Amino acid sequence: MFWFLVVGGLAILIYYVFVNPFKYWAKRGVPQDTIFKIWLKTVLDIIQYRPATDNLRKLYDDLSGKRYGGVYQLFTPMLCIRDPELIKQITVKDFDHFTDHFNFFPTNNEPLWEKNLFSLKGEKWREMRSTLSPSFTSSKMKLMFGLINDCAKQFVNYYEEQNENIVQLEMRDTFTRFANDVIATSAFGVTCDSIRNRDNEFYLNGKIATNFGEGVTGLLKFLIFTLSPKLANKLGLRFTKAEASMFFTNVIKSNIKSRELNGIIRPDMIHLLLEARKGKLKDEELEAIPKEKLTDEDIAAQAFIFFLAGFDTVATLMYFTAYELALQPDIQAKLQQEIDDILNNSNGSLTYENVASMKYMDMVLSETLRKWPSTFLLDRVCVKPYTIPPVREGEKPVRLEKGDAIMMPLFGLHYDPKYYPEPERFDPERFSDENKSKINPYANVPFGLGPRACIGMRFALMETKTVFFYLLAKFDIVVTEKTQIPIIISKTKFTLDNDVGFWMGLKLRKAKH
Known part of the structure; x- marks a missing residue:
């Protein structure tokens, strides 16, 4: 009798711990895998059997013919949406039901994460978005263009000074250093030269802040964060190391203090945020009026x-753009012709208006973002009950409750031949004036959608266009013996990266202007 009770108790425990949690969607009439397949996928994810990008493409393909399906992030149920019209409904039309992001990691006791725009929820998010939006308009980007322009010229001049026929570089490191200098000057009011001064404090703290762990260590940290936030807090685990958080907070606070004491005005983000704190900037999109004054901590978090x-994210766009251009010199030559034409018609100088006018540059970057989106998926959380009505034969109404999580796999959408014929091929012509109208706008979302779309999109594109303008005016980006072809995405890293580096060469062009 005793052993019968023990076995029965174990059976009940196993059911409620290992089986019942994975029936969440099936009970609601949502298609999902069998329990065995769900556990198999979970185990394969844990042992990092394949890159996260491949997992998302497989997940998307496995739901072929369906608008949505039930999936699980470890023990957390998530509704996977793969239909562009349903994505539009959730992220735009019925946004008020899905205003928040899903927290994949706890951000307790980390003010830089708790208070930033991405992590904020509900009214606090709406108020902060309303406060920040005026800082990211085209007119404000034009104000900061000079800072980016100076960084790009400094960056390219360094390699031109090497006076070598071909300079071989690891492009991930190279573009991360450039991006560091741009963000340091435009967001923190700090001037760096990370190419010449490779161990500057700002860059080193950036490396620390963006190192979320790889391999076994990163996986264990991820599992603890995901399965038991309370245990993570007790163990003192942090998403960002304390020394890096303290460094960036102190840089902002000392910069603000210096500006206010000395009346310093600089055309950068700190200035715009200080203006927002004074109520001198008005939002062009959201009607909400900020109820709380921006604190120094709020400014530091943004x-x-x-x-x-x-x-990280913008640097990813840059080194994948360089990679595709190196592999396809005909596309690179066409882009260089556009750059040469601008230089010849503007006395060798670049203006904000020139940047905005480069159509082929837009096409190249759009195709890079299509093929290599650094944001693997979009996510939302249901904040008030919502029902997805049936549209196709066999569907049932899907009732979503407050707290239900939703994910939209970009890597699946961006590689679906239904929307992009020959999706593995790099083809900027997809985004020409003649062809881009054929692309479903909700199947091409590298910067997100709706009010929760990336607020820094204009800045990211302006920065990338500017550095490639100067780089391609002086150099051809070429393949070297160390270039990995085809690229093999890492299984162990949480970012879009490989394990051997992005090695390419910069070959001096013959002067044409």
């Missing part, structure tokens, strides 16, 4: 998330 996006 500058920090802006730094992370620039340091």
